[in-house]
Amino acid sequence: MKNPSVKLLELNQYDILSSENPPLFLNSFDSIYNHYQDSDSLSHLMYFKAKSLVALRNYDEAIQISTDLLGKSVVKKDYFILVKCNILLSRCYYYSEVHYRVKPCLELAVEYAQSSQSAELLAEVYSNFGSYYLDIHDLNVAQEFMIKAVRLTKRLPASYTVITILSKAAALHHVQQKYDTVVLYLSTALKMCEEVDVSITRFRIISNLATAYTKMKKYKLAEELIGKGIELCKQSKNISSLLLFTFDLATSKTCQGKPAEAIRIFDECMSIAQTLHIDNPRFFMDIYNNYAICYGQNNDHTKALEFLNKSFEIAEQIHSEEDCMHINTNKSHAMVNLGMYDAAEDLLQNVIAYHKKEQNFNVLLSAQSSMAMLHEKRKDYRKSLKAHKEVEKTYEKYIIHIMNENTAAVQQQVMEVSKYYQQNTSTLSRPSQGYQNRENLEFIGTGDAYRKVVNSALLAAQNPNANVFLMGESGTGKEIIAQMIHQKSLRRGFPFVPVNASAISANLVESELFGHVKGAFTGAISDTNGFFVQANKGTLFLDEITEMPLEIQVKLLRAIESRKVTPVGGTKEVSFDCRIVSSTNRNIYELIQLSEFRLDLFHRLNPLEIYIPPLRNRREDIEILIHHFIDLYTYETKRAKPQIDASFLDYLQNYEFPGNVRELKNIIERLFILANSNHWDANVFSLINSHHGDYGRPAPIFVEKQENETEAIIKALIKAGGKQKNAAKLLNMSESTLTRRIEKYHLQDYTSKGK
Numbered sequence: 144m145k146n147p148s149v150k151l152l153e154l155n156q157y158d159i160l161s162s163e164n165p166p167l168f169l170n171s172f173d174s175i176y177n178h179y180q181d182s183d184s185l186s187h188l189m190y191f192k193a194k195s196l197v198a199l200r201n202y203d204e205a206i207q208i209s210t211d212l213l214g215k216s217v218v219k220k221d222y223f224i225l226v227k228c229n230i231l232l233s234r235c236y237y238y239s240e241v242h243y244r245v246k247p248c249l250e251l252a253v254e255y256a257q258s259s260q261s262a263e264l265l266a267e268v269y270s271n272f273g274s275y276y277l278d279i280h281d282l283n284v285a286q287e288f289m290i291k292a293v294r295l296t297k298r299l300p301a302s303y304t305v306i307t308i309l310s311k312a313a314a315l316h317h318v319q320q321k322y323d324t325v326v327l328y329l330s331t332a333l334k335m336c337e338e339v340d341v342s343i344t345r346f347r348i349i350s351n352l353a354t355a356y357t358k359m360k361k362y363k364l365a366e367e368l369i370g371k372g373i374e375l376c377k378q379s380k381n382i383s384s385l386l387l388f389t390f391d392l393a394t395s396k397t398c399q400g401k402p403a404e405a406i407r408i409f410d411e412c413m414s415i416a417q418t419l420h421i422d423n424p425r426f427f428m429d430i431y432n433n434y435a436i437c438y439g440q441n442n443d444h445t446k447a448l449e450f451l452n453k454s455f456e457i458a459e460q461i462h463s464e465e466d467c468m469h470i471n472t473n474k475s476h477a478m479v480n481l482g483m484y485d486a487a488e489d490l491l492q493n494v495i496a497y498h499k500k501e502q503n504f505n506v507l508l509s510a511q512s513s514m515a516m517l518h519e520k521r522k523d524y525r526k527s528l529k530a531h532k533e534v535e536k537t538y539e540k541y542i543i544h545i546m547n548e549n550t551a552a553v554q555q556q557v558m559e560v561s562k563y564y565q566q567n568t569s570t571l572s573r574p575s576q577g578y579q580n581r582e583n584l585e586f587i588g589t590g591d592a593y594r595k596v597v598n599s600a601l602l603a604a605q606n607p608n609a610n611v612f613l614m615g616e617s618g619t620g621k622e623i624i625a626q627m628i629h630q631k632s633l634r635r636g637f638p639f640v641p642v643n644a645s646a647i648s649a650n651l652v653e654s655e656l657f658g659h660v661k662g663a664f665t666g667a668i669s670d671t672n673g674f675f676v677q678a679n680k681g682t683l684f685l686d687e688i689t690e691m692p693l694e695i696q697v698k699l700l701r702a703i704e705s706r707k708v709t710p711v712g713g714t715k716e717v718s719f720d721c722r723i724v725s726s727t728n729r730n731i732y733e734l735i736q737l738s739e740f741r742l743d744l745f746h747r748l749n750p751l752e753i754y755i756p757p758l759r760n761r762r763e764d765i766e767i768l769i770h771h772f773i774d775l776y777t778y779e780t781k782r783a784k785p786q787i788d789a790s791f792l793d794y795l796q797n798y799e800f801p802g803n804v805r806e807l808k809n810i811i812e813r814l815f816i817l818a819n820s821n822h823w824d825a826n827v828f829s830l831i832n833s834h835h836g837d838y839g840r841p842a843p844i845f846v847e848k849q850e851n852e853t854e855a856i857i858k859a860l861i862k863a864g865g866k867q868k869n870a871a872k873l874l875n876m877s878e879s880t881l882t883r884r885i886e887k888y889h890l891q892d893y894t895s896k897g898k
Contacts, residue, residue, distance in 0.1 A: 158303065161191035163344060169192065169199075175188060187223070190208075190227055190228060202238055209228040209235070212228050213228050213229070216228070220258075223259075229249070230267065230268060232244075233252070233275065245275060249268065249275060252268045265295060269289070269291045270312065272288040273311060274315075286315065292308050292312065293312050303339055306336060306339065307344075309335075310329070310332055310348060313329045317355065317358075322355045322359045326356070333352065346372060347384075350369075353366075353395070354391060360398075360680075366392065366395055369392045373392075382415065382418065383419060393433065402437040402441045403441070424460060425461070427454075428454045431457070432454050435451045438450065439477060444477045448481065451477060452474070455470045455471070455474070464497070469506075472506075472509065479516070484520070491514045508538060514533075515527050518530055519743055527746070528742065535752060586623040588767065589763065590763035596624065597627075599753040600624050600628050602751070603753065604630075609722070610723045610748050611625075611628060611724045611750075612726070612753070613724065614726070614731065614752065616728050618804055619728075621726040622684060624753060629681065629682040634682055637681030637682075638679070638682075640677050642674050642683065643879045644685055644687050644691045645687040645879045645882065649692055655673060656698075656702075658710035659673075659710050660712040679720055680720055683721045689729045693741070699744060703747045706718060758803045758804055758806075766792055772812070775811075776815040780815050782815060785814075785820075785821050785822065788822065790825035802876065806875040809872050813872075814830065855874065856893075860894060861893065866895055867881055
């Protein structure tokens with residue numbers, strides 16, 4: 144009779160073998176089975192056989208074995224079999240497209256796992272539940288289950304099950320484009336592989352880790368890992384895994400824009416696949432798609448379309464409607480480049496209809512954007528604008544969908560951001576040291592409008608390569624939202640470069656944006672990088688983009704499309720990789736209709752669009768903002784914190800705030816300078832107003848009804864000693880707006896620069 148610990152070790156090895164090499168396990172099954180006599184071991188071995196059959200797509204036999212095992216295990220309460228076989232059945236039903244049976248199997252597995260009091264079994268069920276919701280595109284619920292699973296693994300020693308759970312969690316985060324988290328989970332799993340003998344799984348983890356680095360554009364790290372994997376495969380003569388790493392290397396070359404190298408390596412993949420007699424249709428579907436990408440990069444769109452047609456045939460054969468739609472989207476791009484506009488439009492209409500029905504908002508946004516681009520290529524700008532408005536509607540629905548989900552995962556994420564951006568609102572009596580570094584992170588609020596903007600920013604942050612367009616009145620906090628998007632994205636470790644387009648002089652704008660070489664013009668004493676290159680790998684924020692001259696808009700469009708700039712005076716192009724967040728306080732659609740802003744540039748800038756409402760539409764946030772700014776200036780001025788009377792709050796609640804949050808901040812700042820009393824009520828506003836307008840509407844300092852705009856600006860500049868920044872505060876307008884007014888009315892003599 145075998146020692147129980149030896150028997151358990153052997154069974155664990157058979158468990159791994161059935162997962163890593165199902166054909167070998169099945170070929171050896173009879174001889175292995177005959178070595179055991181006790182019913183528990185025999186049940187385990189039969190489960191391993193069923194698992195191997197699932198891997199080889201023999202679902203009917205696997206269902207029969209699992210069902211038989213469950214019948215025998217219910218009475219004796221063999222929780223291992225009860226949990227494992229229900230998980231296995233859920234996979235069989237999913238792959239057999241008997242979807243209505245999947246969830247009940249997993250729910251049973253959860254009940255049995257809870258009864259077993261085994262953290263490992265419960266973690267495994269949660270991770271499979273997470274994978275199920277990932278498969279049906281419910282990422283929020285998938286994340287909830289994966290979080291539970293990963294938390295449970297922290298109590299467990301290294302094992303094949305824990306490695307599998309971490310790999311599943313990494314797969315979810317890969318779909319969510321959270322590649323730093325993918326790297327964390329896979330690195331932990333890879334380290335565990337050193338303790339558990341799982342060579343095939345180790346190869347898969349190395350491959351997935353390399354893919355994550357490729358997505359993060361860390362190509363050197365990715366190819367080092369791939370090289371390590373190829374070397375290990377050759378040493379162990381593992382040709383199957385060699386194919387995996389060769390495919391990864393080709394994909395890396397594709398992502399780097401090296402199509403010739405990628406095609407050569409994909410050819411190697413096809414050769415290895417023939418040697419192995421690969422008959423998996425998905426392999427060929429994927430490789431044909433990749434060939435198409437490479438030929439598209441080479442501008443051989445006819446060849447690209449040939450490969451996409453091959454891929455589409457396979458997708459139809461395996462009855463994968465979702466893959467058909469994905470391939471049709473890519474086919475439409477090739478057709479547009481070949482001038483086959485009508486055919487491309489037909490494909491996109493079908494794709495859009497499908498994703499509307501399935502509510503796959505992320506993919507729908509991409510397809511609708513492609514439709515807008517198609518009409519633009521046709522120079523049918525009316526239809527292009529209409530298609531773009533459809534994108535806006537979908538984006539709005541996407542945000543509402545996320546908010547209505549109201550899942551714990553989403554709420555937790557929003558609350559984390561809320562906490563980060565309003566750390567001091569719950570401790571208003573004691574200013575925090577954090578105020579020294581928080582002035583640019585003051586997007587404060589609690590209301591629905593605030594939460595909608597934060598949700599939109601979070602969604603944008605999860606798409607690190609998508610440009611974002613911000614709209615809102617002056618003073619609403621557009622730059623703060625731009626910083627939030629940057630800080631919550633993969634690009635947060637790289638520069639955030641803010642640029643006020645309206646403040647750059649017309650004759651210097653090209654040099655500022657694209658850089659210049661030494662000697663390009665008088666004063667160019669050295670090579671200088673422009674804003675695009677300065678923001679490389681990070682975020683470039685183009686504030687008040689609508690103020691940019693039309694001739695510069697053309698060059699900006701070319702830079703965004705090619706991801707390259709040519710410095711002034713130079714001949715060599717310089718590549719850059721940055722997300723562009725742009726903003727305006729003007730009506731962009733009106734400007735496009737008036738031909739003051741290019742429609743094609745607008746399309747490149749606004750795959751994602753966020754509207755930031757004025758403060759008058761966020762009245763529920765006014766009081767919390769008042770207390771926030773009072774705390775800020777209490778800290779900065781070292782004064783005692785003023786006592787706030789209800790009339791003070793009522794007075795500001797009734798004000799329209801044409802200058803929005805910036806104006807509210809300036810009001811509080813001026814009161815700290817001018818108010819002698821530590822008790823603030825409605826009367827305190829007489830200190831900063833020349834006179835009162837209607838009740839409850841404090842008039843901005845200096846801007847009286849009888850004064851025209853020119854006189855108001857001159858007075859403010861004189862009082863500020865010619866300093867535009869201080870004058871802008873007195874006028875409750877942004878510095879860039881004041882700069883434009885000074886130029887418009889030729890008031891440079893009143894500025895410190897003009898004196």
